[in-house]
Amino acid sequence: MPNVSVNGITVDDTFAEAFGMRATAIIITAPNRKWARQAAVTMTGFATSVIGCGCEAAIDVELPPSATPDGRPGCRVMILAMRTDELQKQLLTRVGQCVLTSPGSACFAGLEGSAELKLGSALRYFGDGWQISKKIGGRHFWRVPVMDGEFLCEATTGLTKGAVGGGNFFVMAESSAKALVASEAAVAAIGLVPGAIVPFPGGIARSGSKIGGKYKGMIASANEAYAPTLRGVVRSELGPDINAVLEIVIDGETNDAVAAAMKAGIKAVIELGPKKGAVRISAGNYGGKLGKFIYSLKDMLP
């Protein structure tokens, strides 16, 4: 099938290629929305890509007081990693350093999965013997004394082995400003999809990469085929009208969540139209041989 044009935007006949990952989720609550977000943003900082951060994490959805276990505003945070032990380590260090420390916070399981990861059952040792174990309605909590009262933390949270990392699409525009506007629209739309996160800064990656490089030890390096300044000197994927490419990378709890997020993001870009935003949409893959999950762009059209 050749490339198609939808609402004046060219959609390449290609596909995104994604990988199986391990994921967990927690619910962070705080006295108000500001501090729930603050704890969540802090613990998901420096978590854009497993290449250098150990995990990929972001806020999945914000939760109103009616949807949290303690009736306070909260955020559901998702964390993904390639291996269970790395995910466990990242979960504990991030919650221990960023949520336990955040004023008024509490932390609950955000996923029922095939296995459990330690949460409060490890962080309780901060209590130095003054921690209190409580079982309420079949759920196990630890109460750890801190300087503004108590940090309440559920003992464990769930782990899923069916998560997907690396769903993506490229937003290609005549200028970087237009690429950014279109990408922001996509990120806003994906924010409403439960179970999917966009872990890069503000949900957007500008340094999409290829695997490996000419220097020894580089796991990933510049994707020159999509770099507009190299258009004339390498075998470029960019036509003369493209001056900026931004990548939206999507991680999801399930295959379906990633597909739903890609659909929502691509729909938002297409609805914005080529005058204000992108003129072309593409996606990144490795020829379809490495990743377990394939998302063909023609199946993602609105």
Added chain:
Amino acid sequence: MKPLTFTLVAEPPERLDLSPLTPERLAGMERRDIEKIQIGMSKHGSKVGDIFRIAGNDPLDIVFEGGSTRLDRLAEGMRGGSVRVVGNAGAQAGRAMRGGKLTIEGNAGPHAGSCMRGGRLEIMGNAGDHLGAPLAGELAGMNGGVLIVRGKAGAFAADRMRRGLIAVLKGSGDNAGSRMIAGTLVVAGGTGEMPGYLMRRGSILLDRAPKSLSSSFVECGAPESVFAAVVDRHLIAEGILKRPLLGKAPQKYGGDNAVLGMGEVLFPR
């Protein structure tokens, strides 16, 4: 199948041990065999057939129509199914139960829910002394499950409790939560003297300040408590209470420092 119903024909002439009449022990039994089970505890030696008229056939759903304070050890050790008593119960109702649901629509005698480990025991009326507590010589009291008393409880409720939840909704007698090892005791409607006497760990949650505490309890401030919010919401969601018990920032007293001192008494300020 219809509930297996035991209808009390007349006031029993002696105390009865009803521990054989649980879903597990009646499973697969014929009615005529059930009628021959001896339950009388004196020289009368009454059998089930002398005391009750039996109807129905589902041993997982047992109903006692008509109660008496002489009906002891109801549903003792039950593991599943449901037992409902339309009337009063005697001593040790639901003792050592591990699962299932026991409902007593009238009052219960002493040692109701003694040493229970699981399941749900709900008493619509009042409960006697030693609710959930161990018998003489036993080291721990209630060890899991949920015990709800919609009326009052006597003295020493939750004595030596180790795990689980006890909720008393119309006040308890003296020394509620005495010698608690852990677990949660909720008392709305006021407690008698010295709740938490010699408690080691565990939580006693009250709807008002206790009228006295042992002098080895110490004031521990009243910071905002997420635990209080989670407990309040749980009690309402379970239909145990209608409105929040503790509020956002309950007052805490820690104790009993005459022993380990890691327990707490919480109540709204």
